Amino acid sequence: MSCGMNNTQTLPQMTPAVAMIRTLGLIAALCGVIIVAAYQGTYDAVQENKRIAVERAVFKVVPAAKSIVEYFALADGKLEKVGAGETAQSGAIKFYAGYDKDGRLVGIAAEGAAKGYADTVRILFAWEPATQQVPGFGVVSSRETPGIGDKIVLDKNFLANFPLEARLRADGQALAHEIQTVKHGSKANPWEIDAIAGATITSRAVGKAINDAAQILLPRIRPHLDTLKEKP
Amino acid sequence: MSIVMSATTTDRWDEFMEGVWRQNPLFVMVLGLCPALAVTVSAINALSMGLATAFVLTCSALLVSLLRRMIPKEVRIATYIVIIATFVTVVDYLIQAISLALYDALGAFIQLIVVNCMILGRAEAHASKNPPGIAVINALGMSAGFAIGLFALGAVREILGAGTLFGISLFGSGFQPWVVMVLPPGGFFVLGMWLLVFAAWGRWRQRRQARQAEATRHA
Amino acid sequence: MAIEIRSAPHIKTPVSVETIMRHVVWSLLPICAFFVYQYGLSALASILVVTGSCLAAERLFAATGTQSGDIRDWSAVITGLLLALSLPPAFPLWMGAVAGFVAIALGKALFGGIGFNVFNPALVGRAFAQAAFPQAIASYSPSFLPGRFTEFVPTSLAWPLMQPADLMLWLKDKQLDALAAATPLAKWKFEGVLAGAEELVTSLSGHMAVGPSPALILVCGIYLAFRRFLDWRIPAAILGSAGLTAWLLFALSPDRFPNPFFMLFSGGLILGAVYMATDMATSPVTPKGMWLYGGLIGLLTVIIRYYSGLPEGVMYAILLANAATPLIEKVTQPTPFGKSALARLGQAKRGASYPLHPGYISREDAGAVTPKKRFLPNKPKHPPKE
The missing domain is CATH 1.20.5 (Single alpha-helices involved in coiled-coils or other helix-helix interfaces)
Known part of the structure; x- marks a missing residue:
């Protein structure tokens, strides 16, 4: 003052x-x-x-799931249950095991990412151990052009690509067939994704995201499928 | 209504309307364009951003005004920034607690409220010179003006870009969305259009006032 | 007897803006007629609605005083016709009206009317339509359909603000395959199908999704160039540069790139080169600048067509070159008569153009110095460089 x-x-x-x-x-x-x-x-x-x-x-x-448990698949092949507020170690991949109401494993969900038309497209895809298929995926984040790139979750023909085969090789070290996005109308095998005409780049990003994540994650999960089978 | 209004009420109303109309932050002062262009793809996003900014603006105006005699003038900007950043952090947590979907939609622009020049400008130009009551009224007026501006942008962009308003479909399922409106260029188009409307309206009012003044002089 | 006092110039050429524009409109009429012959009622309605929308917008903005010129100078008609020709013939009419309005409002009125625009208005309208309605602008109906003079293609008649009907379903009813509804460029880009050169030049073979015949556009363009209503250098530079770039790439790997002939005669390159790039207000006035400008458009077109996600690149190439025009003019100032080019090289700063000096920008500013014009007799001597 x-x-x-x-x-x-x-x-x-x-x-x-x-x-x-x-x-x-x-x-x-x-x-x-x-x-x-x-x-x-x-x-x-x-x-x-x-x-x-x-x-x-x-x-x-994973529509059949009623509860989930979060895991890290560590780089050395071990599994680790995620506690509240924990962050990932280097090389660890987070995935979610979905259980039905009786506590049986119905599917595994994990994130994948690949470069799309505008920016990285991040998706969450599911994998069913029983059938070794990818029944579907959802978009986590995407900056694709509205009306073109967002067809990946709307286009009926594209969604008809799923379930998609993601079978592990006999030795369990990689997928038997690489998941690939092919040109619109030329899908011949159950592990190929038929691209959307006019949104080829975004379609390709979905295929690459699933393939890249599955190639690393699924071999790590495979030895532990028996322990994962029942909800802990 | 205006006859029974006491003098102080009129003053307060004037102080409030200053920000809503005559000094509208978006359409007259053209401040805070970053959130105005980036998050106004839908009416709900625009209004949420308007409310978040209103919270930060009002709280920081109140605190700055309360502390205005304590704050040494050499470090006042630093102090204002600290105060504004505090309330931005608070609003960040609040939005996360209310809805994560909204938090994702607004993205980095919540944190960027801290650099909204309108807020620092109000703290420096108004709140630091006025008692808390007036500062809060002015801040509320400015917030209302900003929110109205954001809503005006968001509503047009959502109606044309998606055919909906607040998620309610306006034209039925056959609507053809104008893709460009939800992309960045759409923000510029719609902002330019509103600026044009405001400028035309301001000019029209000026002419009318001039005509009235002329008429009273002759009378 | 009345004595008039007039300022220079006292001699006027009989060629006024209206004359030029009227001739361009005349030369466009055969192209439009051919377009209607190809696509029938839908194309006719599209041309009328788009042009009408341009004229209405022009009238509106001329009346509010925001732009110079008026509908009487025919320039809005050109904008409308060119826009309609560059859009798919069965483009929904309401979208065409929006595109026409935007073309004049954003492309012309915003800058102050005829002669002030930086970008070709028709292309501004098309760019807006491309950004706003990417799906509608990518569905091109095939030409020479039976019954085209008695019925509309259903997409034309979409209600305002509503989605057009599905063109593919309608084509299936007509026993045509889906490929017929893609432009040759889109077919090449997404399906790897190359159209034959003789089909492209005349546009006369059945059921192709192409614009008016390039040969016809060239003939009309030659008429305009002959009458000096457009400068032949610009189309020549565009076609030369596009052809050369395409040929170079074709020579490098013939199985990856199509032949240069396909590049030149498919899509809107000929229409863009002859009618859109030559817009007088948006292209350079210096002869060297015209070559540079045309060369830039041709190069950009081929690059966009080959390496981007879009099948067609003429529109963006011309818009980019429009933006570069002031710069091109600045670097291609001709040497004044009596000066050797060598002297000019040594004194690059003393070109005929004025440097951007604050005094030019606002002379109202207190203390602004009136720029010294170098052609005045008492021009100040610059200190010698040495």
Whole structure:
């Protein structure tokens, strides 16, 4: 109240450094308190939202599932159950095992990503261990042109590509047949994806995303299928 | 209505309408274009962004106004930024808690509220010079103006780009979406159109006022 | 007797803007007639609606005072006709009307009317339609369908704001295969089918999804060039550069790239080269600049056709070259008479163009210096370079 507020024409005075530090410190502390309070207040709701979002996405691609368990498939071939708030180690791939209401494994869902027309297309695809097929997929994030690139989830002919064969080779180290996207109208094998005419690049991204993720993840999961069979 | 209004109510109303109309942040001052162009692909996104910005703007105006005598002028910008960033973080958590789908739709633009020049501008030009009551009223007016502007953009883009408003189909299933409207160029087209409408309207009002002034002088 | 005081110029050429534009419209009429002969009622309706929409927009913006010129100068008619010719003949009429309005509003009125536009208005309208309705603009109905003069293609008559009917289903009813409804370029790009040269040149063979015959457009273009209503250098440069680039690539790997003849005569290259790239307001005025501008368009067209996700690239190539026109003009200023080219090389700064000096931008600014015109007798001596 001393210098700034009254209108006397005093020379501009420098505020002492101590006062500046004190004020800034006070304000920073106040802001810190507000942020911590907001974080604590919303934490439960945010975690719940995230869990619901993941479940909804997995249930969409594995419709028979009633509950899910998250796993990491580690680079050394081991499996690890994901606890709350854990982050992945390097080389670990996260996947979701979907169980029906009796606790039997009905499908596995994992993320895949590949470059599309505009940006990376990220999808969540399912894999059924019993039939060794990919029954379907859902889009996690995509910036493809609306009306063209978003046909991958709308086009009936494209969705008819699924279930798609994703059989592991006898030695279990890779897929027996690489999943490939072929030109519209030339699908001949159950492991090929018939591209959408006019949206070839996005169709190709879907095929590549599934193939790249499946080639690494499925060989890691295979030795553990027996332990995965029942819900822990 | 205006006759019974007391002087202070009129003043407050004026202060509020300042931001809504005469100094509309989007259409008159052309501030905050980054969110205005990026997230207005649908009316609901636009309104959510408007509400988030309103929260940050009002809270930071209140805090800045309360602390205005404490804040040394040498470090005032830094202080404002800290305060604004705090409320942006709060609103970030709040949106995550309310709806993750909305959070994904708004993307990085929630965090980018912190660099919305309208908010820093209000803190510097208004909140730091006025008592909390007036600062909050002004901030609310500005927020309302910004939200109205975003909604005007989002509504046109959603109606043309998807044939819906708030997700409700307006034209039935056979509607032909104008793909360009939900792409970035559509934001520029619609913003330009609204600026044109506002400029034409402002000019028309000016002419009318001039005519009225002329008439009273002759009378 | 009245005495008029006029400022220079006192001698006027009888060729006015209206004369040029009227001749261009005349030369376009046979092309339009052929288009209607190919596609029947739908094409006729499309031409009328698109042109009408352009004229209505022109009238509106001339009336509100936002642009110079008026519908009487025929330029909006050209925009409308060219836009209609570059759109698929069975393009939904309401979309055609939107494209026509956008062409004039964004392509012309926004810049201040005829002569001020930076981009060819017809192409601005087409670019908007391409961005807004990518599916409708990619479905091209085949030519010479039986009964084309008595019935509309169903896509034409879509209700405003509504999706057009499915062209493929309608074609199936007519016992035609789906391939007939793709342009030769799209067929080549997505299916690897190459159309024959003799089919392309005349557009007369049955059921092709192509625009008016390139040969006819060339004839009309030669008439215009002969009357000096367009500069022959631009189409020559475009076709030369596109042909050369396509030939080079063809020579490098004949099985990957189509022959240059196919490149030249398919799609809208001939129409774009003769009628769209030669728009006087949006192309360079210097002869060297014209060669450069045309060369750029030809090169870009081939690059976009070969290496992008789009089958056709003429539109974007011309729009990009339009944007580059001021720069092209700046670097291709001719040497003034009496100056040797060598002298000009040594004094590159003293070209006939004015440098962008703040004084030019706003002379109202206090303290702005009036630019010194170098052709004044008392021109200031520049200090010698050495």
